[in-house]
Amino acid sequence: MNRLILFFLLLLLWPVHAHAESTPVIQRIKSPKGLEAWLIEDHKLPLIAFQFAFEGGVETDSPDKQGLSVLMASLLTQGAGSYDEKAFQDALAAASIALDVEAGRDRITGTMKTLARNKDEAFKFLALALTSPRFEQSSFVRLKRQMQTLRKIQSAKPAWMSRYTLYRHIFQAHPYSQRALGTAQSLEALTREDIKTHHANLLARDNLSVAVVGAITAQELAPLLDQIFGALPEKSTRPNIPPVVWPKAPARTLVKRQGEQTEILFAAPMLPRHDPDWHAAQIANYILGGGGFTARLMTALRAHQGLTYGISTDLIAMEKASLLIGSVATGNTQVRPALDLLQTVWQDFYKNGAAEPEITAAQDFLTGSLPLSLTSTDAMAAMLLAMQTQKLGMDYLARYKERVRAVTKDQVQRVIQKWFDPQQLSFAMAGAPDNVTFNVVYDKIDD
Amino acid sequence: MKRRLLAFIFLLTLLLPCPLKAAVFYPQTKTLDNELQIVVVENHLSPAAAFMLFYKVGAADDPKGQTGLAHFLEHMMFKGTRDVPKGAFSAKIAALGGQENAYTTKDYTAYHTSLAAERLEDIFALEADRMKNLLLDPQETLRERDVVLNERKERTDNSPQGIFAEKMNEALYGAHPYAAPIIGKKQDIQNFTPQIVRDFYERHYAPSRAILVVSGAVQPQEIFALAQKYFGEISAPSFAAAPLPVWTREKGTIAVEHKDERVKQAFFVRRWVLPEIKVQSREALAFDVLAELLAGGEVGLAFRHFVLDQNSATSLSASADTLTRGPVSFVLSATPAPDHDVRDLERDVMRFLQELAQKGLTARTVVEAKQRMKDSAIFARDRLMAPAQILGATLAAGYDLSFIEDWPEHIDTVTTKDVHQALQTLLHAPYQARGILEGGA
Numbered sequence A: 001m002n003r004l005i006l007f008f009l010l011l012l013l014w015p016v017h018a019h020a021e022s023t024p025v026i027q028r029i030k031s032p033k034g035l036e037a038w039l040i041e042d043h044k045l046p047l048i049a050f051q052f053a054f055e056g057g058v059e060t061d062s063p064d065k066q067g068l069s070v071l072m073a074s075l076l077t078q079g080a081g082s083y084d085e086k087a088f089q090d091a092l093a094a095a096s097i098a099l100d101v102e103a104g105r106d107r108i109t110g111t112m113k114t115l116a117r118n119k120d121e122a123f124k125f126l127a128l129a130l131t132s133p134r135f136e137q138s139s140f141v142r143l144k145r146q147m148q149t150l151r152k153i154q155s156a157k158p159a160w161m162s163r164y165t166l167y168r169h170i171f172q173a174h175p176y177s178q179r180a181l182g183t184a185q186s187l188e189a190l191t192r193e194d195i196k197t198h199h200a201n202l203l204a205r206d207n208l209s210v211a212v213v214g215a216i217t218a219q220e221l222a223p224l225l226d227q228i229f230g231a232l233p234e235k236s237t238r239p240n241i242p243p244v245v246w247p248k249a250p251a252r253t254l255v256k257r258q259g260e261q262t263e264i265l266f267a268a269p270m271l272p273r274h275d276p277d278w279h280a281a282q283i284a285n286y287i288l289g290g291g292g293f294t295a296r297l298m299t300a301l302r303a304h305q306g307l308t309y310g311i312s313t314d315l316i317a318m319e320k321a322s323l324l325i326g327s328v329a330t331g332n333t334q335v336r337p338a339l340d341l342l343q344t345v346w347q348d349f350y351k352n353g354a355a356e357p358e359i360t361a362a363q364d365f366l367t368g369s370l371p372l373s374l375t376s377t378d379a380m381a382a383m384l385l386a387m388q389t390q391k392l393g394m395d396y397l398a399r400y401k402e403r404v405r406a407v408t409k410d411q412v413q414r415v416i417q418k419w420f421d422p423q424q425l426s427f428a429m430a431g432a433p434d435n436v437t438f439n440v441v442y443d444k445i446d447d
Numbered sequence B: 001m002k003r004r005l006l007a008f009i010f011l012l013t014l015l016l017p018c019p020l021k022a023a024v025f026y027p028q029t030k031t032l033d034n035e036l037q038i039v040v041v042e043n044h045l046s047p048a049a050a051f052m053l054f055y056k057v058g059a060a061d062d063p064k065g066q067t068g069l070a071h072f073l074e075h076m077m078f079k080g081t082r083d084v085p086k087g088a089f090s091a092k093i094a095a096l097g098g099q100e101n102a103y104t105t106k107d108y109t110a111y112h113t114s115l116a117a118e119r120l121e122d123i124f125a126l127e128a129d130r131m132k133n134l135l136l137d138p139q140e141t142l143r144e145r146d147v148v149l150n151e152r153k154e155r156t157d158n159s160p161q162g163i164f165a166e167k168m169n170e171a172l173y174g175a176h177p178y179a180a181p182i183i184g185k186k187q188d189i190q191n192f193t194p195q196i197v198r199d200f201y202e203r204h205y206a207p208s209r210a211i212l213v214v215s216g217a218v219q220p221q222e223i224f225a226l227a228q229k230y231f232g233e234i235s236a237p238s239f240a241a242a243p244l245p246v247w248t249r250e251k252g253t254i255a256v257e258h259k260d261e262r263v264k265q266a267f268f269v270r271r272w273v274l275p276e277i278k279v280q281s282r283e284a285l286a287f288d289v290l291a292e293l294l295a296g297g298e299v300g301l302a303f304r305h306f307v308l309d310q311n312s313a314t315s316l317s318a319s320a321d322t323l324t325r326g327p328v329s330f331v332l333s334a335t336p337a338p339d340h341d342v343r344d345l346e347r348d349v350m351r352f353l354q355e356l357a358q359k360g361l362t363a364r365t366v367v368e369a370k371q372r373m374k375d376s377a378i379f380a381r382d383r384l385m386a387p388a389q390i391l392g393a394t395l396a397a398g399y400d401l402s403f404i405e406d407w408p409e410h411i412d413t414v415t416t417k418d419v420h421q422a423l424q425t426l427l428h429a430p431y432q433a434r435g436i437l438e439g440g441a
Helices: A003-021 A068-075 A085-094 A114-133 A137-155 A160-170 A184-190 A192-202 A219-231 A277-290 A298-306 A330-351 A356-368 A370-373 A378-391 A395-404 A409-419 B003-016 B071-075 B089-097 B121-132 B138-157 B160-173 B186-190 B193-205 B218-230 B282-295 B302-308 B342-359 B365-381 B386-396 B407-413 B416-427
Strands: A027-030 A036-041 A046-057 A098-103 A107-115 A208-214 A252-256 A261-269 A311-317 A321-332 A426-431 A440-442 B027-032 B038-042 B047-056 B099-104 B111-114 B210-216 B254-258 B269-274 B313-321 B328-336 B431-439
Touching: A027 A219, A027 B038, A036 A219, A036 A378, A046 A114, A046 A378, A068 A098, A068 A137, A068 A192, A085 A114, A085 A219, A085 B365, A098 A114, A098 A426, A107 A114, A107 A378, A137 A160, A137 A184, A137 A192, A160 A252, A160 A261, A160 A321, A160 A426, A160 A440, A208 A219, A208 A378, A208 B099, A219 B386, A252 B218, A261 A330, A261 B138, A277 A298, A277 A311, A277 A321, A277 A330, A277 A356, A277 A395, A277 A409, A298 A311, A298 A321, A298 A330, A298 B138, A321 A330, A321 A378, A321 A426, A321 B138, A330 A409, A330 A426, A356 A370, A356 A395, A356 A409, A356 B089, A370 A378, A370 A395, A370 B047, A370 B111, A378 A395, B027 B218, B038 B218, B038 B386, B047 B121, B047 B386, B071 B099, B071 B111, B071 B138, B071 B193, B089 B099, B089 B121, B111 B121, B111 B160, B111 B386, B121 B218, B138 B160, B138 B186, B138 B193, B160 B254, B160 B269, B160 B431, B193 B269, B210 B218, B269 B342, B282 B313, B282 B328, B282 B365, B282 B416, B302 B313, B302 B342, B313 B342, B342 B416, B365 B416
Parallel strands: A036 A208, A252 A426, A252 A440, B038 B210, B254 B431
Antiparallel strands: A027 A036, A046 A107, A046 A208, A098 A107, A261 A321, A261 A426, A311 A321, B027 B038, B047 B111, B047 B210, B099 B111, B269 B328, B269 B431, B313 B328
């Protein structure tokens, strides 16, 4: 073949193949004032996804001020600078800018999505929201009332009932057991002064992570960081939250709820995210309950017995605790057989461990599905943000496959022996199950 | 020769990223001899692809007394073929790092797999295989009935909101097939036999009733070639879908007041069916604009009035269903703020709509609502599966691809008068259901 033609054909083919083989290029940006952001520059779509996190979330609410972080975060987008709440929302809507700030357990996170053509406005309003929110009385009262309503809607759902009681048992007096939306009393008692103080304490430059993906260059982004976050205080003021100490004995709790079905949640302690065995735990979880229709629990309870529409397990890594958590729902008369089968499958896994082909299949999935976690600018930004807040390192994506592949069978067995003991499982149910005994039974949960 | 090729390549690279007019997804399409339609949307943001196979059969096609059959068949499609035994389908896709599932709507059934684009070919083989070779083992059929009954409990029987939604649907649609729950009635699910499922499968699953949509880091010509290779030989007999029955419900607003002591927060829903509105028309799209104008984001007129100004509602939403085989419909719902009565709120919201219709709409609010809608079309491209979902749903509902591609232009043609007319239509619409879900026995 003619060399020149070959050259051009290669040129055409090259970007596609290179892309398929590698992970996106991450740039570390430093602003003139020293603020940092991680950036994936990509101009395929005329969009920018901008995400950020401030360490310290719902966990920082004191017991008598539950609901504070959620309320403060929601109020940031209800008017700022010279814009009252309507003017602020009008301006965002007119430019199709989506801006949300939420309080999670460990941190306040924000997501902004904008068309590249409106980026100047988007960054202006983001800066205003974070550095000069108005916290107006009318918005304050309105959002409080909205949270009261949300609490009622939430607390009537069986999935929430089981999660709330499970966390109450596991976390006990730890702040993780608190209600993000507050209690009826704590919400009522919150003042605007509380909101302002919390804002000043939590939003600072020393607990900030920033992730940006889309049609923006490093040169554009660096000075913007100072415009957006530069006016925040240098240091945050946060309470020191201790690690969770798990209760000595697992529990079995029930919230009574009439209906045909019982919602079952179960959990055990899990190793922390930075543990070198984390990927081995991911593999073990995938085999037992995380792997969708191929997982052992799903196969046994759904495919072989028709006992449920679904059962799954997952690993949750929070700052102060890690959980192996799972859920299943089944008819009240099927709860006993479902629990027995779950116990049998789990015990067998604990006793005999995972087989080599299962481990390989788990590795195939975990490595092969990496592209699926990066399919939009939002998803990529969320990944960049998680890599920073969970301290996974800049090379996390690039090295992910080799790390998962490097896990050995011995490592998986060791993790199963240590962390997958069925005796460690606590259960929390909501419903009216037949033939099951409990340590604690709640007739109802407060709104 | 050399030079001309070079020029040609340059021309191509100039043309590719530079479309002539602003459309939405820029799909490419081809139809095989056996009438399978293929649609490809390129999106090279990540090296992944979404593969979706739509069958133009949904819950509205369930035979009488067999509600839930289309959905039940969707479940059975994962239960094995001669060559790919039970469980092997999911295991193969998992080994490829893919994620698969399916869903059934009133109008169609969709199977979807997302995975690394370079591994796409295996999915063609698996989907083509189960289009013609489904086993439908008797034992598996019986067991799957239990799974679906459990699914029904989870979604409906154990949920006051689920039960309420079923009642509202019945009240709204009467004898029309859209009245029946997609998942099916309990007694119908209990009576499914392998033969019932097989008849339905053979009647409806064929290339001529299917649409294959691939979205992601792919080249259209490669996808067309793979489709020809794996689906080209399938020539199962094809039946045209029976048209949906004509609208026969009696005129009137039917009330559904459902009490359930498990409910702690009341809300109301108002639903309209508009059989006289022509689908795909400007007057139909006016209802989409109306929904955005009333309740879009935090700036919709009704949202503003009740949530921000009056503080009598904590939420208010509205939407139109204009992408449908059957009649166009509209829904509005709101949750009262603490210390506000749900019936007072319902009355006030309806009164607000009446006053708005009398006062008229300003051109500015209509223009702003339309701008938000057009911008949303750009954001829709920033998703892997959404383009495939939207285009597949469009074709499955019997619309042309241009309905989506020209959507921003169509939205632009909707006038203030059209939106005002849509509001008037709602206020005088003969087919409505009003519902309240609240606590107490």
